[in-house]
Amino acid sequence: MDSIAKTLRQMADPKTAAFTAKIIPNVDPKTILGIKTPELRALAKELLASQKRAAPAPAAQKFLSDLPHKYFEENQLHGFVVSGIKDFDQCVAELERFLPCIDNWATCDQTSPICFKKNHAALLPLIKKWIKSKRVYTVRFAIGMLMRHFLDEDFAPEYLEMVAAVKSDEYYIKMEVAWYFAEALAKQWDAALPYIKAKRLKAWTHNKAIQKARESFKISDERKELLKGLKVAAPQS
Numbered sequence: 001m002d003s004i005a006k007t008l009r010q011m012a013d014p015k016t017a018a019f020t021a022k023i024i025p026n027v028d029p030k031t032i033l034g035i036k037t038p039e040l041r042a043l044a045k046e047l048l049a050s051q052k053r054a055a056p057a058p059a060a061q062k063f064l065s066d067l068p069h070k071y072f073e074e075n076q077l078h079g080f081v082v083s084g085i086k087d088f089d090q091c092v093a094e095l096e097r098f099l100p101c102i103d104n105w106a107t108c109d110q111t112s113p114i115c116f117k118k119n120h121a122a123l124l125p126l127i128k129k130w131i132k133s134k135r136v137y138t139v140r141f142a143i144g145m146l147m148r149h150f151l152d153e154d155f156a157p158e159y160l161e162m163v164a165a166v167k168s169d170e171y172y173i174k175m176e177v178a179w180y181f182a183e184a185l186a187k188q189w190d191a192a193l194p195y196i197k198a199k200r201l202k203a204w205t206h207n208k209a210i211q212k213a214r215e216s217f218k219i220s221d222e223r224k225e226l227l228k229g230l231k232v233a234a235p236q237s
Contacts, residue, residue, distance in 0.1 A: 004063055007043070008073050011035045020072070024104045032072045037110070040073060044080035064094050068101045075101065079111035088119045092126065099130070102137040105172050109144060116145065120154050131162060136170045143176045151187045160184060160192060164200045174205045181205075182212035185227070186219050196230050203232045 017034025021027070047060035060081050069075050082098055085091040091113045102108050116123050123145065130142035143163055150159050163180050166173065181201065184192035199206055210231055214224045 004047075004077075005071070005074070008033055008035060008071060008077070011039060011073075020106075024072070024106055027072050027104050031070060035073045035076075037076070040076050041080050044077055044084060047077075047081050048084045064098075067097060072104070072107075075103075075107045076110065079107050083111055083113045085113065086115050088115045088122060091115050099133075099138045099141060100135060102141070104137070105140070105175075108137040108140050108172075111141065112144075112148065116149055120149055123149065128162070131166065136168075136172055139166060139168065139173050140176045143173075143180050147180045147183050151183055155188055155191075157191045160188075160195060164195055174202070175208065177201065178205045178208035178212055181209035182216060185209070185213040185223075186216050189219075189223065196227065199232065207231050 012033035012035060014034055016036055017029070017032045020032050020034060021029040024032075047063060049060070064078065064081060067078075069078065078098055079102075082091060082094045085094060095111075095113065098111075102111070127142045127145050127150075130138050131146075133139050133142070143166070146159050146163065150156070160181075163177055166177055168174065178201075181192060181195065185196070195201065196206065196210065201209060210227045213219055213227055219227075
C-alpha cells in the first residue's frame, strides 16, 4: 500500500490539485494530490492486471482492502478498480465495502461497474436497498445506477416513483434527483412529464430538473417550451 501511495504522490501535480479542489469543495484540499482521471484509469488497469481476468490481481486486492484511504485520488483509483471487476458478486462485495467511504460527487459518479450492464436483474434489488440508505453518496450512487441502466429498454414507470420518493435536503442528492428526471424527460417523456406537471418534486429540484432538461440536445424545442412554462415561481433551498 505504501508503494501505491508513493506512486500516486509521484504523479501529483499542484495545478491539477488546485483545479480539483475548486470543483469538489467538500473535500479537504490537503488530501488532493492532483492527478488527472486518465492517469488514474490507466493505473487501475495495471492493478487489475488484465481486463480479461474475472478477478483483480493480488496487488489490486490488497489495495481494495486498505480502507479508508487518505487521499482523494486513492478513492478515485479504488472506484476505477472496483468498476473493472468483471465478476458481479465480487464486484458487489467490494462495492458494498467501498460505498460508505465515498465522500464526494466525483468518486460517486465515476464509480460505474462494467459488470452491471449484463446483470440488471441482480442489480435492481441492490439499487432499491441503496436508495434507502442514510448515506448521501450511497443514495446518489443508487439514483445514478437507475439513470444509467434503467432508462432505456429495461425502464419501468415505478423507477420514477422510487426517485421521486427520495426526500433529502442534501445538495448532492437533490442535484442527482434533478439530473435523473432531466434524463427521464429525454428518454421516457410520456412517463416522466406527469411528475413535472404534478410538481411531485420540491421546488428547487423541480426547477433544476427543468433547467437541465432544457439544456439537453435530446429534447425538442417544442417540449423545452412546454417545460419552461412549468417552472415554479418560488424555489425552495
